Amino acid sequence: MTAAVAGCAGPATAQEVTLRLVAAEYGDSAGNSSKKYWDELVEKYEADHPDVRVQVSVYSWNDVDRKVKEMVAAGKAPDMAQIGSYAEYAARNQLYETGQLLSIPVQADFLPQLGDSGKVRRIAYGMPFAASTRVLFYNKKLFADAGITDTPQTWNDLAEDAAALKANGVKTPFALPLGPEEAQAETMQWLLSGGAGYTDGVGSYKLDSDANIETFTWLKDELVAKGLTGSTEPAKLNRADAFAAFSRGEVGMLNGHPTLMEAAAKQGVEFGMVPLPGRDGAARANLGVADWMMAFKQNGNRQAIGEFLDFVYSEKNVLAFSREYDLLPVTTSASEAMSAGKSDADLTPFLDELPQAELPPVGKKSWAEVSAAVKERIGKAVSENGNPEAVLEGLQQMAVSAESADQ
Template sequence: MQRRVTGLTAAVTALGMAALLAGCGGSGGSDEVTLKLVAADYGDSAANTSKKYWGELVEKFEAEHPDIKVDVDVLPWTDVDRKVKEMVAADEAPDLAQIGAYADYAAQDKLYSADDVLSIPTQADFLAPLAKAGLVQRVQYGMPFAASTRLLFYNEKLFKSAGITPPENWNELQAAAKKLKARGVKYPYALPLGKEEAQAETYQWMLSGGGGYTDNVGSYDIDSKQNVQTFTWLKDELVGKGLTGPTPPGKLNRAEAFAAFARGEVGMLNGHPTLMKMAAKKDLKYGMVPMPGVNGKTQATMGVADWMMAFKQNGHRKEIGTFLDFVYSKENVLAFSREYDLLPVTTSASQDMAADKKDAKRLGGFLEELPTSQLYPVGKTSWAQVSVQIKEYIGKTVDPNGDPQAILSQIETKAAAEEAAQ
């Protein structure tokens, strides 16, 4: 497929060159184009706000491409998805949006595909699991922008005092949690199944038990035999034995669990790179290992990606492509990943990061997990609502009177209904 053709056919007619330029997105006969990008802020202070990253990147880009200007609006994660949704509803879609989900816009035929805007080398450089997660009906609309995986974090001081080593399977995890509990550790294993991000902890445990959200052909399979067995084990062997701390898992949010770990109150929990900074600020010594599986190392860990998407409304396909090829250069992908302790979404940048001793020391374990990671089924337009159901009900599976089979089947039924309604 030929990339970035303008879509104009025939020769210039009596309308004249000025009209042709106007049709290509220029104004007043000028051939200068301004792209509008709405992006999420990954910073946690004014010092590392994403406004700084985008400002420096755009300055370099515009110096090389004086005919293309880029106007970037950086918003907090609490606002950015809503803002883009409102803009699209008002027929004022940006040219580009860097947010959390793309499938709804793809289903409404509002997006360029990756084929439409990216050069072949740029598109081919995306890591395979991330590119696959960006597909809708086998066409890539979601372009991965940032990624992370999960590892099991453990408190080195607590493990040493309890005389235990990092677990490699569920039985060892339970045995370690029992020893931590015996020494008075508040949360031997922190199990955050609260509404903030329950879908993440849920998915990691499903994968470690050989299951997942979907089956091999991509259909929801939430109440699979493996998933039921996983949550039955959690209910009976961890929560039921008092190994997950004083807060019921259904009421424990990720942010609270991470903060407790940084305070030294958690023996072990699943975490992503952000937790490293939190622990370092508290001078907490910690280790990281792959998440244990039911009988050994988990075959696949959970991956998470945020997405870039290109809207068709303003017709700036060529200019969008030129800008995105610049955004996804190895240099720029590495700069963003290093600034925010995230994983590169391209093969070239990942290889460079893995070869760098400083990067490998911090993020090597996460990088190793990414090529075999499994992402949420974000290509399904139903996923947003299914995720809501998981956040609402999954914590009940491990309550004292919880019924994992019944609750997982309830979520599965609603998921199937949502999928059928699309």
């Protein structure tokens, strides 16, 4: 979907600046399309800045990263892009540093863990634009029907609850989407709950750590092999399909983000939300996910870009976007406002997770390649004849190779 946002009437002047922004689509209908959000925001900005026009092109998530890549390769980079990753462009010295664009108060307002994740070699290039965390959703009716009175606090609790749900005829006691759509996020959620992650304490890839191997061995032996993850193999189950099944009342538990709330509520599913338990109690950390804004240097509109982005990241605009799409604010001021607002109470479990959230290693240029490999291979680790250790060792070798190639 492409939207050229109209500016103020009248002929252009020699001093007029036109900024071009490529943005991702967060809506699911014409009524809540991202086009509508950007139309309204740009109209307000241009009313106070008659010498600036902002043209916004909105594409689906299936296309937006590719569109920007093609534009850059053709020598026609947009002034700004709001997409899924920034590290590749930063590594090629194609982006402005955040400090060259935003005012100091706006820079300082980013939530620390999100702002830090926008850095490559300790310099910020990626500006967080939208964030979410993951929590464990459970179907209250299915739990009650199976005689489950408490939410799981440990992995063993989760497996026991899943077994009770299966015994009571639940189609999918625990949905484990390790299909190619978003397996990298589900994987990281489990790695964190097992006490590790994609990287070690100094930021080097460590996919084949003992803790990670133990995590996927447990998933294979205690959930998948016992038939607790439903009839669809995890390697073939995508997140969207798992969410749809939960919304139909067919799934007892799964990891989900805020958009699942509305989808499930629309179909009358009464659900609860708790943190995903760790091996023996609370997880070491929880998964955080962010989408990014970046600014390309090619057209040289640094000052105009910075002034526009200061407006984009005002508390009012960050709140408006977050509320429209059930996402978490990326700034401290908007987060505090949302936490205090009664109308935002449904998002409290996710907001509570954000301060302790850990993001994937998005600052590594190699992450795009590693993420793609995880999506392709990780489901095999829990398959009937799968070998978690071998799969994770293979991914580790690939990650080290990709990292070395980027040095």
